[in-house]
Amino acid sequence: MRIVEAGPEAFARRLPEIIRLYAAEYRLSPEAAREREEIMRRHLGRRRFSAYLALEGDALMGFAYGYAGGPGEYWYDLVYQAMPPAMRAEWLAEHFEFVELLVAPGARGQGLGGRLHDWLLKGRLEPVALLTVRAGNAPALSLYRKRGWEVLLDDFCFSPGGERFFVMGKRLSV
Numbered sequence: 001m002r003i004v005e006a007g008p009e010a011f012a013r014r015l016p017e018i019i020r021l022y023a024a025e026y027r028l029s030p031e032a033a034r035e036r037e038e039i040m041r042r043h044l045g046r047r048r049f050s051a052y053l054a055l056e057g058d059a060l061m062g063f064a065y066g067y068a069g070g071p072g073e074y075w076y077d078l079v080y081q082a083m084p085p086a087m088r089a090e091w092l093a094e095h096f097e098f099v100e101l102l103v104a105p106g107a108r109g110q111g112l113g114g115r116l117h118d119w120l121l122k123g124r125l126e127p128v129a130l131l132t133v134r135a136g137n138a139p140a141l142s143l144y145r146k147r148g149w150e151v152l153l154d155d156f157c158f159s160p161g162g163e164r165f166f167v168m169g170k171r172l173s174v
Helices: 008-026 030-043 074-081 084-090 112-123 140-146
Strands: 002-005 048-055 059-068 095-103 128-134 150-159 164-171
Touching: 002 112, 008 030, 008 048, 008 059, 008 074, 008 095, 048 112, 059 112, 074 095, 074 150, 084 095, 084 128, 095 112, 112 140, 140 164
Parallel strands: 095 128
Antiparallel strands: 002 048, 048 059, 059 095, 128 164, 150 164
């Protein structure tokens, strides 16, 4: 299994496979999968977009991506509203948004998620990274905690009454 960097163009070329993997994992309807694809396409144009793909031969086995986030973006604005002012100053001033990390079910348990994580954060220009993770996703929480992430907000919802998420942060070596 090899991990390759994928710039915006390469990521866009693999987007149909990425969406199939994502839709299967989250049991998305065709409409929800199309919406997720539109969101990912918008992310391709974000500042300092970075992505890595895990491939076995030419088959996609996992991916991770993110970008430098900022005001006026959906995720940033929601997290900004949820954070107290001192936390905003420390974590949102200049940060990398770790948007997605997904490994195909057949490739799990082999350290691939950790490798994708590490490659995505290697050499970042931003001093900190942020992500959201489902509060009940024990495998992801374990991976992030082992790699130095801390829970910043433990009761974050994207919509009132929605599923509970953690907002996590990690200080990066710049």
